[in-house]
Amino acid sequence: MASLLSYVLDLDHAYQQLSDLAAPLVPxxxxxxxxxxxxxxxxxxxxxxxxxxxxxxxxxxxxYLLVDVSGILSIDEDLGEHFLRMAQMLRLIGVKAIFTxxxxxxxxxxxxxxTNFMKLTTFGTMAQAMASIGFTPPDLSN
Numbered sequence: 604m605a606s607l608l609s610y611v612l613d614l615d616h617a618y619q620q621l622s623d624l625a626a627p628l629v630p631x632x633x634x635x636x637x638x639x640x641x642x643x644x645x646x647x648x649x650x651x652x653x654x655x656x657x658x659x660x661x662x663x664x665x666x667y668l669l670v671d672v673s674g675i676l677s678i679d680e681d682l683g684e685h686f687l688r689m690a691q692m693l694r695l696i697g698v699k700a701i702f703t704x705x706x707x708x709x710x711x712x713x714x715x716x717x718t719n720f721m722k723l724t725t726f727g728t729m730a731q732a733m734a735s736i737g738f739t740p741p742d743l744s745n
Contacts, residue, residue, distance in 0.1 A: 628659040634666035641674030649685040673704025683720040703732040
């Protein structure tokens with residue numbers, strides 16, 4: 604029985620590590636973080652991502668969270684509503700969510716959906732999003 608419990612705990616720990624790697628929130632400058640969202644997004648996975656970003660955004664004292672959706676395979680009304688809820692929850696703790704990586708195929712799909720996705724702040728590229736908040740990357744050529 605102890606062996607089984609140990610195995611279950613190891614599996615839980617491995618699942619938590621995978622979950623952290625699946626959508627890591629990375630601070631890039633004071634008050635600015637990035638989270639890449641990749642793959643298929645289920646409601647359960649989105650709830651896990653929301654829990655993580657709320658805690659980490661508060662811990663890191665973020666002003667902006669750049670959510671890169673370029674790695675999302677497809678989008679539907681449910682996912683659009685999850686992103687809207689994410690932006691609203693972050694706004695409540697003083698963090699502005701900015702969605703980047705909107706590919707042309709995603710933009711066309713979003714346009715056909717009956718969702719409030721258009722209420723979100725979006726940019727096609729991460730560089731555009733970063734420029735919109737006044738972030739200038741350091742010159743690394745020296």
